[in-house]
Amino acid sequence: MNMRHLLCGLLLAAAAPCASANTGVAFVHGTGSQTNAYQDYWQPAMVDSVRQGLANTGNYVVINCDFTQYMWDSRAAGCLAGQLSNFISSKGITRLIVITHSNGGNVIRWMMSNPTYDSRYPNIISKIVRVNALAPSSAGTPLADAVINGNVFETSLGWLLGYKSDAVRQQQVSWMAYYNANYLYGTSGRPALPKPFRSVVGTDVDSSPFDGDSYCGGYTENVGLETTQNWLDSCSDGFLNCSSQSAAGSVWFQDKSRTAGAEPLSHNQSRRACFTLDTILRNDLKL
Template sequence: MLLIISMFLGGFSHQALAVKGVVFIHGTGYQTNAEDDYWTSDFINSIMSGNNNPHLVINCDFEQYIWTERASVCVADQIYRWGLANQITELYLITHSNGANVVRWILSNPTWDSRYPIIITATQNVTAIAPSSGGTPLANAVVNGNIFEQSLGWLLGYASDAVQMQQVEWMEYFNEFWLLGTDGRSLPVPFKVVTGTDVDSSPFDGDSYCGGYSNQVALEFTQNWLDSCSDGFLECRSQEAAGSVWFRDKQVLNGSEPLSHQQSRRACFGLDQIIRNNI
């Protein structure tokens, strides 16, 4: 193990040029083909176009608690093996939703797994798109609500361990004791947040069809459980509870469009181009 670690870290001092690798980390759910089923290849290919950086799309079981073997340890194993195979010296992580919590666990708990310090050292930047850093009342509704509220499971994955954890009071506890990134608890790497602030679902507005019109209608409905500033799944204050805000959707996107929780993992309104240019 020490030899392997030294080989990975050796790239920092012995390679003439840095090799930057880009990693896409999905949100809640059990993924076996996240490129097609979660992100879409259009989104990933657009972000990666114009450069030769290797990229990795994580496939792990994020129905579990974030610290488990099938969640954060799975992420670390996939990044570690891929990093060695591609001689990666710098990591650029792109997360969506609960994927940001998984990454924060790795960054906050370096002694949990021997691969965590290696990944932390290599990570240059985390772009957290619509992170569920402060949890969501929708998780509370699914776990503790009536039958009607529990039908919101289509969005969350029903009352899995991951949904349990994303209840507001649970995330308050983890942010206080286990996860860095909130006020006074700095992360070891930049953690830049992209915030979705609203949902448009007018059938007469073509922008409402990016990411699927039916998803927009459903997310506007779930806003009934949330503050007016939300992406249909997460309130703005939850998305901005950890790290630093890179931008809110309407500030920079084409047409000053908002990003729903579905649209923020799609090539909508120039989001893909902004991330590509940042890489």
């Protein structure tokens, strides 16, 4: 065999895995029981923009599960495993990129940390390339403690936290510290997750009625998040402290470092097509 034939053979061998790869993306919502997360949680502008980064734009799934439950519950992680398994099988997915938001990061982290808990987990984990976690509640939030303790947040944040659900109870700071120390991977001092878990961190909230950017994702929601920010650290997205969002895996980027106009992403905006976040996620699918 001459050198030319050898080089051609090596190039073809290297290209074969790429040629046979079939990439898909899964959108995994946060706290709440969803039946149409495409319309209600993410909204079409976000989903339809991001999936344009796929070679086959039909290789996407929007998860609809009951994430008012504890992360390991059959209605939460079990439902997620079922829908991801069906998606992988029906579309022949060999590379899966997961985009998740808020408490959805805890559910997918449970799956990756406990592969023997459900027979479907190993195949899903083997297909995952990375998880892009938008404002994940990896270390919980003081607002969950406030809701469970029954103070004013119970009524003022019902739209955001889903009242006293098990998922909100789970996201109390001390509870998440316990889960992170005993059942979940990816936080300091714990084993690494089997696949990359990269967080996008929201650092602030804008809600001025005179600033058009405050209306992206819903002005009323941003006003509420700026109010609750008074009970959080100076670096927060109105629901989660930056330290919680950064607690698991690695930080991909903080909002202002990459968003259009260096705009912050409130907790509501980090699941919407705000300030080119959708473009960043779309371009990432091509990698």
